[in-house]
Amino acid sequence: MALTRRQALASAGAAAIASKLAKPAIAANEPIRIGYLPALTGPSSSTGIGINRGIQLAVQEINAAGGINGRQIELITRDTQSDPTKAVNGAAELTHGEKVSVVFGPVNSGESLAVVPLLARANTPQVHPCWVDSLTDSQKYPMCFRNAPTNQQIGAAANRYVMDVLKRKKVAVISDTTGYGTASVNAYVPMLQAKGAEVVYQGNVDAANPDLKPELLRMQSAGAEAIMPWSVNAGFLSRIINTRGDMGWDVPIVGQTTLGSGQTMALLEKPEYWARVYPNNFRNVCYAPGGKLPERTTAFRDRLKSANVDMRDTLLWWIAVGYDSPRMIAEAMKTAGTEPEQIVGYLNKLKSYPGVYGDITFSPDQHNGYPDDEVVMVEANSLKDGAFNLAPGYSA
Amino acid sequence: MVVSIVSTGLAIGCIYALIGITYNVMFSASRVFSFTAGTLGMLGGVLGSLFIAQMGMPVLVGFVLVLATGAIFGIATEIVAVRPVLKSLDQHLYVLSTLALALMAQQFTAIEWGTEARPFPRLFDIPRGGFDQQIWLPMLACAAVIVGLELLYRHTLVGRAFLAISEDNYAARAIGLPERRLRMASFALAGMIGALAGFAGGEMLLAFFGNAPLLTFYGFVPVALGGMGNNRGAVVAGLLLGLFQQAANFLVGGIFASVAVFTVFIIVLLARPEGLAGASLQRRV
Numbered sequence: 001m002a003l004t005r006r007q008a009l010a011s012a013g014a015a016a017i018a019s020k021l022a023k024p025a026i027a028a029n030e031p032i033r034i035g036y037l038p039a040l041t042g043p044s045s046s047t048g049i050g051i052n053r054g055i056q057l058a059v060q061e062i063n064a065a066g067g068i069n070g071r072q073i074e075l076i077t078r079d080t081q082s083d084p085t086k087a088v089n090g091a092a093e094l095t096h097g098e099k100v101s102v103v104f105g106p107v108n109s110g111e112s113l114a115v116v117p118l119l120a121r122a123n124t125p126q127v128h129p130c131w132v133d134s135l136t137d138s139q140k141y142p143m144c145f146r147n148a149p150t151n152q153q154i155g156a157a158a159n160r161y162v163m164d165v166l167k168r169k170k171v172a173v174i175s176d177t178t179g180y181g182t183a184s185v186n187a188y189v190p191m192l193q194a195k196g197a198e199v200v201y202q203g204n205v206d207a208a209n210p211d212l213k214p215e216l217l218r219m220q221s222a223g224a225e226a227i228m229p230w231s232v233n234a235g236f237l238s239r240i241i242n243t244r245g246d247m248g249w250d251v252p253i254v255g256q257t258t259l260g261s262g263q264t265m266a267l268l269e270k271p272e273y274w275a276r277v278y279p280n281n282f283r284n285v286c287y288a289p290g291g292k293l294p295e296r297t298t299a300f301r302d303r304l305k306s307a308n309v310d311m312r313d314t315l316l317w318w319i320a321v322g323y324d325s326p327r328m329i330a331e332a333m334k335t336a337g338t339e340p341e342q343i344v345g346y347l348n349k350l351k352s353y354p355g356v357y358g359d360i361t362f363s364p365d366q367h368n369g370y371p372d373d374e375v376v377m378v379e380a381n382s383l384k385d386g387a388f389n390l391a392p393g394y395s396a
Numbered sequence: 397m398v399v400s401i402v403s404t405g406l407a408i409g410c411i412y413a414l415i416g417i418t419y420n421v422m423f424s425a426s427r428v429f430s431f432t433a434g435t436l437g438m439l440g441g442v443l444g445s446l447f448i449a450q451m452g453m454p455v456l457v458g459f460v461l462v463l464a465t466g467a468i469f470g471i472a473t474e475i476v477a478v479r480p481v482l483k484s485l486d487q488h489l490y491v492l493s494t495l496a497l498a499l500m501a502q503q504f505t506a507i508e509w510g511t512e513a514r515p516f517p518r519l520f521d522i523p524r525g526g527f528d529q530q531i532w533l534p535m536l537a538c539a540a541v542i543v544g545l546e547l548l549y550r551h552t553l554v555g556r557a558f559l560a561i562s563e564d565n566y567a568a569r570a571i572g573l574p575e576r577r578l579r580m581a582s583f584a585l586a587g588m589i590g591a592l593a594g595f596a597g598g599e600m601l602l603a604f605f606g607n608a609p610l611l612t613f614y615g616f617v618p619v620a621l622g623g624m625g626n627n628r629g630a631v632v633a634g635l636l637l638g639l640f641q642q643a644a645n646f647l648v649g650g651i652f653a654s655v656a657v658f659t660v661f662i663i664v665l666l667a668r669p670e671g672l673a674g675a676s677l678q679r680r681v
Binding site for chain 2: 044203214215263
């Protein structure tokens with residue numbers, strides 16, 4: 001039977017009316033829908049896969065404990081495939097199609113840059129762990145919260161370590177020519193200078209440049225006492241570490257988390273070159289000088305082990321931020337309610353929420369929740385079960 | 397410093413020269429500049445790492461497989477991106493078709509291999525230091541290709557047939573040369589040379605998908621400077637480019653090194669549009 005246009009429109013209209021009428025009747029017991037936009041595939045998926053292990057465990061635990069005031073959580077996942085366009089499509093689907101109460105993610109900055117304004121327009125509360133500074137703005141995006149550090153905090157922690165702990169005053173700052181690299185150098189150099197450091201070398205180099213010896217020689221002859229690289233490119237970072245090793249130059253390298261990644265390690269000419277390399281990390285998920293994790297994190301790691309969550313091929317802080325996020329959202333919904341204004345109202349007053357990843361605090365004007373002093377540096381060559389040793393010089 | 401400029405500069409220059417030859421071999425057979433030349437170099441590094449480091453094949457087997465894959469990619473380029481646009485060479489559609497194929501291969505590598513650089517295996521188990529294998533391997537590969545091509549073009553019938561179609565493919569067809577098959581053979585040969593460039597330079601450049609655009613650009617410079625289709629010009633210009641780039645790295649450093657390279661490139665082309673070693677083109681009027 002052929003369907004006429006009029007019939008099709010009539011049935012669509014009827015369906016729309018029916019769905020509007022039906023909603024209040026089932027709302028009390030239906031699951032709470034939380035939108036989730038991880039990159040589970042594609043080039044930036046390693047973070048997403050780690051975060052996903054934490055989030056799945058948290059949702060299982062919340063639901064097993066009776067859910068939120070008797071209602072189960074339903075995680076509506078849209079894989080962004082590491083692609084901002086797909087992240088935008090996923091976000092539109094979650095808000096307009098799936099009508100979720102809140103969105104967690106995206107988990108990569110590139111995707112978040114595209115998604116944050118869209119969710120703000122849709123008046124959907126959002127929590128994300130991305131570092132790019134402009135991704136939170138309590139005026140422009142009043143419903144968007146960050147439960148992770150900003151790039152500003154990441155750079156400041158590295159600067160503090162170089163100047164206050166290692167007591168180095170002459171610093172070389174190098175990055176690749178990507179947007180992230182150049183923006184980092186432009187932001188961190190003035191911060192170093194404001195703290196009284198002398199930036200003796202500052203450069204952006206093509207990440208594919210096979211020979212970085214000229215750059216390191218220039219740093220050395222300028223009298224640099226520490227090298228601070230800002231790049232997420234393992235090839236570029238490993239070339240800096242290898243060149244330092246080949247030159248026999250005993251200078252600390254302090255900077256981006258990728259310095260401590262397995263990809264960087266795989267590219268080192270000699271394993272011992274990885275000594276005196278200090279990437280960023282987070283105090284709560286690091287081994288203190290005695291080799292112990294903080295109490296909260298030890299308990300979390302035991303739960304991960306008993307749930308058979310693999311920690312060897314990922315990083316503990318990824319799992320931790322994934323684990324904390326739905327729990328923080330659930331806490332908000334349990335206490336204040338599931339409407340957008342109720343969730344935002346609760347988060348706006350959140351004080352030292354004790355996450356595994358960090359203690360999160362928001363205020364109506366400050367939606368960056370991660371505390372400065374929990375961003376630390378670690379020993380790159382100390383990775384064990386996804387966590388690192390604190391770099392030398394930090395107190396326990 | 398001078399030692400470092402000369403050794404690393406010449407090694408990188410040899411890789412550029414090989415990519416330049418890859419362009420030229422494809423150009424001679426088809427009058428098409430195939431922008432897959434840099435992609436072939438990237439694939440040489442990635443596949444070498446895949447076969448030898450990941451899959452654990454012996455170096456020789458991995459090497460032969462890399463060359464074979466390069467040849468297959470060359471033939472595929474001819475069939476997919478070159479043959480369909482040969483009829484309308486004057487519209488320069490090949491720029492789009494070969495660039496599209498190069499980008500597809502690059503993106504496919506990014507998805508399947510990853511966007512991080514991965515290590516390229518050490519081909520000979522000898523200690524590092526001084527005049528290392530990552531320096532002399534590209535030089536050896538470049539010398540082998542120059543000698544090999546010279547022997548092929550001057551002393552074999554097939555090589556002369558290659559030259560014939562590059563000189564005048566209408567006349568070559570008129571005397572009964574199988575132009576299409578010779579063109580495919582040229583692309584296969586170019587594929588092997590491109591892959592060899594990436595394989596020999598693998599330790600220096602790493603197995604990294606982002607090497608494709610780098611090699612496509614820097615490999616084109618020797619072709620433009622040395623004269624299109626002129627292999628000797630490409631080798632000389634490639635070596636000079638490597639040396640100049642490395643000297644610029646030392647003297648000005650950072651991104652200014654690339655600026656210096658392209659400034660000189662533009663000045664040379666303004667002064668001698670036909671390239672340093674190219675003959676000036678005669679146009680039929």
